[in-house]
Amino acid sequence: MNKTLLNRQLDALLTGETNLIANLANASALLFESLPDVNWTGFYLYNESQNELILGPFQGKVACMHIKVGKGVCGTAFSSQKTQRIANVHTFPDHIACDAASMSELVVPLISGRRKIGVLDLDSPKLNRFSKDDEQLVETFAQTLLKHLPA
Template sequence: MFQQMNYSGEKIKDYELLSKQLEALSDGETNQTALLANASSLLNQFLDEVNWVGFYLSDSNELVLGPFQGLPACIRIAFGKGVCGAAFSENKTQRIADVHQFPGHIACDAASNSEIVIPITSNNEVIGVLDIDSPIYDRFDATDQEGLEKFVTQLEKHL
């Protein structure tokens, strides 16, 4: 059963708690949409200074918008295009301090200035990405990257 817990303000401990909350929300659930919807909501509630949190999922030869929190977003992104497409195609987290300097950046929300995108895998195949945007330049640091990658690893156990 999910129980709301208070965060301590210590990033590493708070990311550990976040993963525990995700596990409690996901326990026994098999519906991908429900899992991703709760995951995006949990992250949106947890993270400060973000304006979009959500998922893009592989569909044929492109990424398609999945569950998210924030303003309406781009619906389809070609593999290899923008930060999301790069993370998917390279199967590598993209932590971008200034999205306006990223070649081929897709500006779904003009207020976004930094972004982190983490690939999601199932059976050793990339199936989508977690995308988080911020209006703050250089919002995401190495601790955020590590904590969010662990969050995605926890999520992958249920997909």
């Protein structure tokens, strides 16, 4: 998928919309429809009072609803504030298996200034599905998305 085209589509889709849930829902749908060999794309949003990530808008099968910060791939990405690109989730310490069919995962933390929003999570039923190029594509996608989220 062309990074420039995907981000232009996202920007056009979200321009003028200020609702967080609507923007996240359309962003997850756009990724799900644009990327081959993914079985889940979506968001986990940070709940500061519970110190956990809560399931947000997504595309795919049912998912875990609560993830403790620092646990699993999503919790690790959030706590480290670093993208996690995992070739085989079954070798990742504390992996949380929401869908047994998922084999690889890419998780990008969402931060706007000092505000920690959550993570963007992509799963694939293929081992080693996500490349460095995919990582850059999704990180750029996340940055475009952040410009459209309410402060």
